[in-house]
Amino acid sequence: MRDTLEQLVVRHTHRIPSPAGPAGSGEVAARQFDAALMSVGFKLSGQALEHLSSLSGATVAGTARRVLSTVREMVGDHVRHNVYFVDFPANVPDTLDFWMRCIAEALADDASRASTLQQLSHGVVDLLTLPSYGRYPHAYAEMLAAHDELIPAAGDRLTVLHLGGPLQDEVTGLYLALAGSSTPLGEDGLRDLEILAGHCVAGPQPETIPVRENRAVVNRARLVAGAGLLLDTVTDVLRLACALSGGDVTLTEPTRFRTLPRPVRRALLAGLDAVVAASPAKLADVTAHREAFKRLGERLHPHEYPHWPHAADVFAVARGEKEARSFDSRVEELLAMHDVTGAVNLLSAAPGKLFRSLDRLLRMALTQDERDTIAETAGQVAGEVSGRVLLSVAEHLRNRAWATGERRVFVGRTGRAWVTEDTRPPVLPPERERLIAVVDAEMRRRLPDTAHVLVDPDVLDVALPLSGRATTAGLGVLPRGSLSPVDGELLRFFVYWKEHAHTTDYDLSALLLDADYRTVTWLSYTALSDVEGEHSGDITAAPQGASEFINLRLGAVRGTYIVPQVNIFSGEGFEEVEESFFGFMLREAEKAGRPFEPRTVRMKSDLRGPGRVALPLAFLRGDDGRWRAKWLHLYLKGHPSANRVEGNRVSVATLLRGVVEREYLTVGYLTDLLAGRGTTVTRWDGTSVPDGPVTYIGLERPDGLHPDSRIVTPENLRDLIPA
Incomplete structure (x- = not known):
């Protein structure tokens, strides 16, 4: 459990809880830890390095093992990323030449010759029936041997990990921040809150829990621990019942209620009775979720508890036996x-x-x-x-x-x-x-009173996180509608998936559009190369996990918009596979290195959503010629199978236009309001920091800020939303 809690703190706050251990001479181990972090694009802050150096080598080594495992998963380096074409992005063949080669190899194979000849006689060949198509033709080690070592560059990502307080203090602070959030959390945030709530149920609690879904998760932990429930509407009880049944506390999807133990049934009925007794008008809330309350009543057996008549009224309203006008x-x-x-x-x-x-x-x-x-x-x-x-x-x-x-x-x-x-x-x-x-x-x-706000200019175009569902879990992920600069010559997308129970084929594609949102070209398994870049090759099954990449030379891109997408060709959906994620890397010129280099990863996000086509983000070329990322976090319904970039070009272009032309409220909107009422707002130049405490808002926390400063980065951007 300790490892899990430490992982949550590192992932949510980019802080390392201060290790508990004997003093010693850990300088060598600390520097080795720092070097290992740098190989995956992270680094210890000066304070963290100094503190770890004062501990024993064994303590530092244990901390390094746990933190390295966490950050490697954050960036997507916890799995092996192989490619079909062994020396990608070099020597990617022409699409038709490649297909003809696969057919020739199938004709040379005794086992596949007859079926291939039969298909050729009809003029159509199914690529999936060709033995050499869609399966890695080489081992991971062979792919590594085909690539030179990556030479570090100044433009590589470097995410600083700062020193936090003792683990329990960090866990408590994270719990209070998530539970008391003024905006809804995403699915991953709710799952993390559930873990934290169970651990922190006996400790400090937030003054208020304004988001009802958060309250349901906290109430579940309180019910298990025997603590009092936080209820003020009948819907709070319904959400709690959904949480206890492993269902959807947002009430968007119907929950199949489980058989509940008698003590739990009594607690839920007592809560309903108390809410309605205090305010009978709250019975009107039942009608909005009538069917869910009817199904819940079948599990709670309110007729067995006549001493709670107000709880029985809830289910009478749900069944239409009693009127409660909303x-x-x-x-x-x-x-x-x-x-x-x-x-x-x-x-x-x-x-x-x-x-x-x-x-x-x-x-x-x-x-x-x-x-x-x-x-x-x-x-x-x-x-x-x-x-x-x-x-x-x-x-x-x-x-x-x-x-x-x-x-x-x-x-x-x-x-x-x-x-x-x-x-x-x-x-x-x-x-x-x-x-x-x-x-x-x-x-x-x-807006809170603050004497001095120090703001990174790159964060001004980040959209305010009005809902945690407008983003996804991952590294470097920003809310839907945000704009962020893209500095680099090579842009490389990647997708990884590992099927759970059925053969699953995901296809990474990139659609290029002009200024009027018309198609210029695309890269996919049907178009392996063009003047803009290359596709790493189609993988059609992922029992051990599979990766696909697209490499783009930004200076050669014809058009104004680049829209990467992940299409499900067959098999399990994004919410069914064992794991799936998308990301992008930025490199300078024709840098060497493996297809996946964690130091160059700028963003990695989980793919967990409905639909059969994922649109994580797009890239826009401005009037000044510079590229910026526009964050989408969208899913299209698509088709049950055989989704391809060619088939969704119009719908993708229409969606992109709607998001690009929409005006989003950004961090810049709030800083303008602060400046308008007299607060000193200074744009940070990336070098010196003030001596005194400030409120700092940026994409990354700089080293050297006054310890009493308030820090706001994408990890806690929701704190900017006033209650």
Whole structure:
């Protein structure tokens, strides 16, 4: 368990918990540890190196073993990355020549000659039936021998690991940060929170847990430990039941409830009874999840506990035996009568719902008086709305200047994306600007008082993480809509997957588009090379794991956009395989080295989402000729099998256009608000740091900051969102 907790701290904070061990002369071991870290693109901070050097060699060696294992997995170096073409990116053949060679080898093979001749007689050959196609023709060691050693370069990634406090302090701090987050966590974050909550249940707790999914995970740990539950709605109990059954605490997907032990049933029913007894109006929340409550009632047996009558009322409402009119139904009734003012007055009692309804209310308003009432009421209750909702609404309004007929991009909670025509009339500019000003003023008021903000210019275009589901777990990953600079001459994508129970074929491809989002060319297993670069070759099964690469020379790219994608040709989905991840590397000129070099990895993210086509990010060439990454984290539904880049070019281009042309709220938006109220905001030049404490916001934490400084990097970017 200790190793797991230490791994979580390193992965989430890029800090090494201060090792507990005897003093000694660990200088040699510490420098060896630092050298090993540098080989995979990491490095000890000066303070961490000094502290480890003061410990015994055995203590340093144990720490090094655990941390190296963690960072190698973070960067994708914990598996073997082989390629089909042994000296890739050199000597990649022409696609048709390669296919003809595979056919010739099949004809020379006694076992495959007859079937190949039969296919040729019909004019079509299935590549998957050719013995030499899709399987590694050489061992991993042979591939390594074909490549010279990588020469380190100044442009290689170097992620600094800083010294943290004692392990328990670090674990507690991470738990409080995740549990008390003001924005929802992603699937991986919830899983990590579950581990931390079980360990920290008897320790300090966050003052509030505003995100309901987080509360469900914490409540599960509290229930197991016999601690009191944190419940204030009937839906809190439903989410807890989902957590206990290993289901979806977001309530997006239905949960198959397990048979629960009697003590657990009593705890859930007692919680329901207490919530409803304190506020009978909360029975109205049942209707939103009627079917789930009906299925839960079958597991809890409320009829066995007559002394909790309010809990029984919950399931009576779910079955339709008792009426509990919801707040939303009252709003809908008023809107059905076109009583916009009445609906606004009612919604003022639920400020969050009011703000989420602003677009609809403004579209229904027929008079200026109604529009004025909407804006004035929003201004009056803005102080009671969560920061995440305010920012989400402000971002939405900034993108509502379009005229009817534009394409509208939808992205679900799980990253599934689709496009449809936007038939909504535009929101009138005066009200739109007035409401944006309301949010700006409220955000300016809520931002914490800080004398000096030091900001890395490269972080200003990073999108605010309004939801943890707008990103994925990994290294160097930024929220959807973020822009980050890409400095290098060679861009190399990679995908790795390992099938779980069925033969699985993933295909890495790259679509190149011009400024009007029209196809220029692509690289894939059907187009192994072009003037821009090379594909490493198609691997069609991964029982021991498989990798594919695409190498691009950025200076040779024709077009404006590069869109890497992972298509599932056959087999298990992204959520079914044992492991799958995507990433990219940057190198200078024609550098030597293996196809996968951890020091050059700029980003590695897990592939865990719905659909059969993954779009992790895209690359955009600016007017100045420089390339930048645009983060997507999207999944297309695709086809059950045989997905190819040729078949989804139009949908990918449409989605990309929707994301590229959308205005996202960024870190720069918040720093402008701070500067507007008098806070000193300084752009960091990458060299000297102030002597006193600052609030530092950047992609990486620099060494030498004052110990009392507040540090915000992508790992804890959610801390910028005011409660």
